[in-house]
Amino acid sequence: MPTPMTRDEIDELLKAALVGRLGMIADGQPYVVPISFAFRDGAVYCHSAQGRKVQALRTRPEVCFEVDELDHIDRWRSVIAWGRFEQLLGAEAREAMELLVDRFRPLVPASAEDHQGAELGMMRTLDIPRLAEAREQVGQPSAAAVVFRVNLHTLTGRMEGEW
Structure with missing residues (x-):
């Protein structure tokens, strides 16, 4: 039977998860996308290329964020949180990118260590300049990469089984 998670258990899952699902409204329709993130001090930090997601976030900054972990059909945990999108610029954006x-x-x-920009993992697959080329652009309003945080204000978690 599912039981509520404590705030410490919620934070533990948010720190451990690599991918979350970001829910928003885009063009009047619900829109959910998987996104890599880092969690710190009650906020999730992310980056994205310009596009539908970023436009939706700028238009309607209230979002929902979800992470889950399934070990077995009767051993799982899930967190749903609500928060507000905030685009980061300048030093805050650079600090967030370092966190990511x-x-x-x-x-x-290890084989990717010599690849320019490899330290950003998934960013290589997006149309975002390599880190070496983008260091001065990160945090500028016109940069191809948008760095942002979602400040979480309401969190809930459920789990089943022993963790």
């Missing part, structure tokens, strides 16, 4: 790089650096295969 540090979070995902252990997942970059």
Whole structure:
């Protein structure tokens, strides 16, 4: 039977998860996308290319964020949180990118270490300039990469089984 999670258990899952689902309204319709993130101090930090997601976030900044972990049909946990999008600029954006790089650096295969921008993992697959080329652009309003945080104000979690 599912039971509520404590705030410490919620924070533990948010710190451990690599991918969350960001729910928003885009063009009047619900829109949910998976997104890599880092969690710190009650907020999730993310980056994205310009596009539908970023436009939706700028238009309607109230969002829902979900993470889950399934070990077995009767051993799982899930967190749903509500928060507000905030685009980061300047030093805050650079600090957030360093947080993301540090979070995902252990997942970059050793063979990719010499690849320009490999430390950003998934950013290589997006139309975002490589980190070496983009360092001065990160946090500028015109940068291809949008760095943002979702300040979480309401969190709830449920789990089943022993964790």
